Each structure stands twice: as C-alpha cells, then as structure tokens.
Amino acid sequence: MVIGLTGGIGSGKTTVATMFSKLGVPVYNSDIEAKKIMHTSEHVKNAVIDLFGEKAYLDKKLNKKYISDKVFNDKKQLEQLNKIVHPAVRAHFLAWVAEQNYPYVIQESALVFENNSQSNYDKIIFVRADESIRLKRVIARDLISEKAVKARIKNQLKDPFKEKLSDYVIENIQLKETQSRVEQLHKRILAELK
Numbered sequence: 001m002v003i004g005l006t007g008g009i010g011s012g013k014t015t016v017a018t019m020f021s022k023l024g025v026p027v028y029n030s031d032i033e034a035k036k037i038m039h040t041s042e043h044v045k046n047a048v049i050d051l052f053g054e055k056a057y058l059d060k061k062l063n064k065k066y067i068s069d070k071v072f073n074d075k076k077q078l079e080q081l082n083k084i085v086h087p088a089v090r091a092h093f094l095a096w097v098a099e100q101n102y103p104y105v106i107q108e109s110a111l112v113f114e115n116n117s118q119s120n121y122d123k124i125i126f127v128r129a130d131e132s133i134r135l136k137r138v139i140a141r142d143l144i145s146e147k148a149v150k151a152r153i154k155n156q157l158k159d160p161f162k163e164k165l166s167d168y169v170i171e172n173i174q175l176k177e178t179q180s181r182v183e184q185l186h187k188r189i190l191a192e193l194k
Helices: 013-022 030-040 042-052 064-071 075-098 131-142 146-154 159-165 175-192
Strands: 002-007 027-029 105-108 123-128 168-171
Touching (some): 013 027, 013 105, 013 123, 042 064, 042 075
Parallel strands (some): 027 105
8 A cells, every 4th residue: 555645844744754664664755765866867957957057956966955946936947847856756656666565655745735646645644733833843944934934835735625635634743642643543554454
C-alpha cells in the first residue's frame, strides 16, 4: 500500500514521517529527493537553467534562495518548475517503491492536492497544525520573515479542503501526543491490511 503524507508548510510532516520511519515504515521524502535529483540529473539541471538562467546554479550547486525568490512570487514559474521536477521525482519514487519489502510505504509530499496527485495513493495522511504555530516553526527553521512564510502558505490550498480529502488526520502540536497518534495509526493501517 502506498500512503501519501501531506500538510501545509510548518505543519510537521517531516516530524511525523520520522516517527513512522522509527516504527520501521519505509518513508520517501519528496523534498529531499527532489533536491538530490536537481543536483544529479543533467536533464533536470538543463531544464531548470533554461527556465531561470545560469544563476539557477552557483558553483554547480542549486541556488535555492534565487529559485525560491522567483517561484514563491510567481505562480507560473512555480508551475513550470514543478513540471520539470515532479515527473523525475515520480519516476524515482516508483523505482524506490519496487525495492521495498513492507506492508506499506509512505511518500512525504507537501503538494499532494495542489498537484492533483491524490490518485497516486491508496490512502492519504494529513498533518495539521494551527497557522500561528506553523508560522513560528517556519520562521525559526528557515530564518525567513513572516511575510515570506505567508507567501508560501498562500501558494498552498487551505487546510480544511485538504483535510476533507484525506483518509487520516494527525494533529501535530505536542510531540508526545503526535507520537501516540502515529503509533495508533500505524497499528490501524497494519490491521486494515490484514
């Protein structure tokens, strides 16, 4: 079974994914893998340079700040970047799934609903946290302004919409409670697979 794990920026998707991973569940982090692919795939690199120009890479490394500044203020460029990166990540993910030997796997992906890719999953877990908490987390994590975080949130669909389309919801406020919810859901999923 392939499960999508999603949630808004700063909701704690990676925290929840790590908890599942510690329970033995194979977890694929789309953001990390996308960054690797953007460094290693010549096809993707060339397409990114065609889209953003030579500044997209500095000393053969992805210029994340430059690209972030471009895409989070221009939906069209974000869509074009996604059309380059997402098919490459999808192909890599499917090859990874074929190598796994566990009752289910999780793909952590921020933009399941935004990319209309929910049909790629058997089930979807949505990680939820209040926007005020998410803002604080992202400001602390990425050392960026509240305005920059709000611009990113604006590019994502609203939580109630995503929650309605998800099979499971995990509220991620207190780590102990989140851990307990993850363990309960893990047992439930394994029971449903029997």
